Amino acid sequence: MRTHRAGDVRPVQVGSSVELCGWVASRRDHGGVVFLDLRDTAGIVQVVVDPDAVAGADVHGVRAEYCLRVTGTVRERPEGTVNPDLATGAVEVAAATIEVLNPSEPPPIPIGDRVDADEMLRLRHRYLDLRGERLQRNLRLRATVNSAIRTAMEAQGFVEVETPMLVASTPEGARDFVVPSRLSPGEFYALPQSPQLFKQLLMVGGLDRYYQIARCLRDEDLRADRQFEFMQLDAEMSFADGDDVRAVISDAVKAAAERVTGEPVGEIPVLTYAEAMGRYGSDKPDLRFGLELVDLNHVFGATEFRAFQADSVKGIRWPGQAELGRGRLDALIDRAKQLGAAGLVWVKVRDGATLESPTVKFMSEAEQVGLADATGAEAGDLLLIVAGARRMVDAVLGTIRNDLGRPPVHEGGLHFCWVVDFPLFEDLADDGSPIPAHHPFTAPHPDDVGLLDSARGDELLTVRSQAYDLVCNGWELGSGSVRIHDGALQSRIFELIGIDAETAQARFGFLLDAFRYGAPPHAGFAFGIDRLVGILAGEENIREVIAFPKTQSGADPLTGAPTPVDDRHLRELGIQVRPKK
RNA sequence: GGUCCUGUGGUGCAGUUUGGAGUGCACGCCGCCCUGUCAAGGCGGAGGCCGCGGGUUCAAAUCCCGUCAGGACCGCCA
Numbered sequence: 257m258r259t260h261r262a263g264d265v266r267p268v269q270v271g272s273s274v275e276l277c278g279w280v281a282s283r284r285d286h287g288g289v290v291f292l293d294l295r296d297t298a299g300i301v302q303v304v305v306d307p308d309a310v311a312g313a314d315v316h317g318v319r320a321e322y323c324l325r326v327t328g329t330v331r332e333r334p335e336g337t338v339n340p341d342l343a344t345g346a347v348e349v350a351a352a353t354i355e356v357l358n359p360s361e362p363p364p365i366p367i368g369d370r371v372d373a374d375e376m377l378r379l380r381h382r383y384l385d386l387r388g389e390r391l392q393r394n395l396r397l398r399a400t401v402n403s404a405i406r407t408a409m410e411a412q413g414f415v416e417v418e419t420p421m422l423v424a425s426t427p428e429g430a431r432d433f434v435v436p437s438r439l440s441p442g443e444f445y446a447l448p449q450s451p452q453l454f455k456q457l458l459m460v461g462g463l464d465r466y467y468q469i470a471r472c473l474r475d476e477d478l479r480a481d482r483q484f485e486f487m488q489l490d491a492e493m494s495f496a497d498g499d500d501v502r503a504v505i506s507d508a509v510k511a512a513a514e515r516v517t518g519e520p521v522g523e524i525p526v527l528t529y530a531e532a533m534g535r536y537g538s539d540k541p542d543l544r545f546g547l548e549l550v551d552l553n554h555v556f557g558a559t560e561f562r563a564f565q566a567d568s569v570k571g572i573r574w575p576g577q578a579e580l581g582r583g584r585l586d587a588l589i590d591r592a593k594q595l596g597a598a599g600l601v602w603v604k605v606r607d608g609a610t611l612e613s614p615t616v617k618f619m620s621e622a623e624q625v626g627l628a629d630a631t632g633a634e635a636g637d638l639l640l641i642v643a644g645a646r647r648m649v650d651a652v653l654g655t656i657r658n659d660l661g662r663p664p665v666h667e668g669g670l671h672f673c674w675v676v677d678f679p680l681f682e683d684l685a686d687d688g689s690p691i692p693a694h695h696p697f698t699a700p701h702p703d704d705v706g707l708l709d710s711a712r713g714d715e716l717l718t719v720r721s722q723a724y725d726l727v728c729n730g731w732e733l734g735s736g737s738v739r740i741h742d743g744a745l746q747s748r749i750f751e752l753i754g755i756d757a758e759t760a761q762a763r764f765g766f767l768l769d770a771f772r773y774g775a776p777p778h779a780g781f782a783f784g785i786d787r788l789v790g791i792l793a794g795e796e797n798i799r800e801v802i803a804f805p806k807t808q809s810g811a812d813p814l815t816g817a818p819t820p821v822d823d824r825h826l827r828e829l830g831i832q833v834r835p836k837k
Numbered sequence: 838g839g840u841c842c843u844g845u846g847g848u849g850c851a852g853u854u855u856g857g858a859g860u861g862c863a864c865g866c867c868g869c870c871c872u873g874u875c876a877a878g879g880c881g882g883a884g885g886c887c888g889c890g891g892g893u894u895c896a897a898a899u900c901c902c903g904u905c906a907g908g909a910c911c912g913c914c915a
Contacts (some may be wrong), residue, residue: 475914476914
């Protein structure tokens with residue numbers, strides 16, 4: 257039907273006949289001459305129509321988003337009418353014939369690079385929104401990322417294996433989406449939260465290096481960076497440790513980023529969890545900006561200032577902000593309190609390193625000097641200090657750091673980092689048993705295995721694991737770990753987290769059974785494609801990189817999902833729906 | 838489960854603080870004019886359950902209560 261794509265027409269085609277298909281992006285009808293901007297997936301080209309000379313449809317009747325086939329001749333634009341904003345702006349197509357392939361009603365949302373339509377309308381008419389530059393660009397970028405990842409993984413000997421979508425439900429982790437079984441009424445499949453167990457079985461099965469761009473489903477509340485269903489690069493390696501896995505994943509992520517941006521991504525730095533929390537107050541630190549947390553414990557170790565007599569005293573130096581007004585300072589204090597701190601002390605640094613604050617009078621001379629030294633304070637800076645329990649101080653200052661300095665997603669380049677040595681347990685349950693931070697197959701750090709037996713209570717929370725996260729610009733892209741392949745150690749972990757042998761066998765028996773047959777040491781990783789694509793596309797919201805996303809309440813305004821189903825259908829499944837309260 | 842923001846012709850907004858006639862802006866739509874525009878321009882026109890329900894009031898887009906929808910966040914996401 258066509259010889260070229262509209263957006264591909266260039267001066268080399270001047271003089272030749274072309275046949276183009278696309279949509280009317282805009283029309284400018286001057287009566288005696290009509291300009292049509294014809295859009296297709298490659299871009300826009302200007303078609304010039306002389307109503308008296310053109311064959312086919314009445315050009316005055318053509319409207320926005322009509323689907324057209326245009327034949328004509330490419331010519332240089334007359335002097336002074338070149339449009340530098342268009343890739344095709346040096347040329348235009350003089351129309352010989354115009355064929356209306358399909359007319360269009362006036363579109364309910366504007367189509368183009370402008371993005372001011374209500375998102376509900378955009379989703380309801382997604383097929384129109386998809387015609388616009390933004391989603392076209394984002395979906396192509398996404399395809400590029402997928403392709404680069406596949407190429408990189410295959411080059412390293414990884415085999416793509418598909419795992420089932422109908423799996424067994426497990427009580428751990430996120431809420432499962434559940435699928436009723438017709439052949440076993442009253443029983444249910446779950447949709448996979450991830451291929452976790454299957455990929456470990458593939459290792460036992462000798463596949464050695466597995467990967468999959470896998471769809472994962474979790475029935476949890478949606479967010480700007482979370483949908484019910486999302487894609488992960490899921491991978492697992494045998495005879496490999498965390499370093500091996502991180503090297504492979506770094507390679508794939510870098511390949512994707514480089515294919516998209518054209519810029520090399522440098523070596524990805526590795527931080528320990530303790531370092532990330534200590535310096536950035538976050539396990540997903542945004543390394544695009546400074547404002548690092550400064551430890552002040554050595555300065556205020558013997559202080560008379562009651563507010564600073566605490567487990568941890570830390571601060572942030574905010575350069576050049578000493579003129580901040582009372583209102584902003586009070587807002588920072590409120591923010592700190594809202595985040596769980598008892599308060600927040602601000603100190604303004606004046607000329608000659610004089611400190612100004614309602615609290616300076618409580619600090620000794622040596623403490624004031626020490627504070628200025630430790631933070632590297634210069635005249636004009638503002639210091640923000642929080643004291644209290646160590647975890648709270650880090651968390652509060654980490655959040656405030658992001659409040660103060662975090663740039664929009666499209667600014668500041670790409671700053672990946674690995675965070676390693678995560679704690680094995682995130683907290684203690686009410687009965688005192690530790691709650692796993694990752695999943696129960698995560699191997700403890702080799703240096704801390706002894707602690708599993710000796711540690712009591714809170715001490716267990718210091719046990720490190722061999723779990724690691726990949727972070728970019730403050731977004732958690734994904735996580736992985738070295739898995740336990742030793743049956744005795746696995747039993748010990750189950751015991752610690754309060755899963756007795758019987759329960760473990762009932763839930764994970766098939767995996768534990770498999771591990772009895774010479775399971776290889778293995779480690780793996782999974783990261784979210786949607787989030788990576790979001791960052792690379794400069795989008796704050798992953799709905800912008802998904803063709804057909806759902807709203808925050810889990811609805812699809814286009815198809816109307818979710819919907820009720822027929823009673824007959826329910827009866828077949830042995831399901832009765834309870835009336836709403 | 839919770840906190841906050843938003844809801845006004847087809848679209849994007851202003852109007853809500855301080856109640857007084859559906860008032861306004863831009864885009865789009867319809868008609869006419871127009872041979873170099875590119876978000877074309879000119880003239881004219883149509884188009885409204887102010888999300889929905891209730892309350893207060895002589896009077897509600899505006900104040901109050903509830904509810905629905907969308908969004909941001911907390912909880913949740915091993």
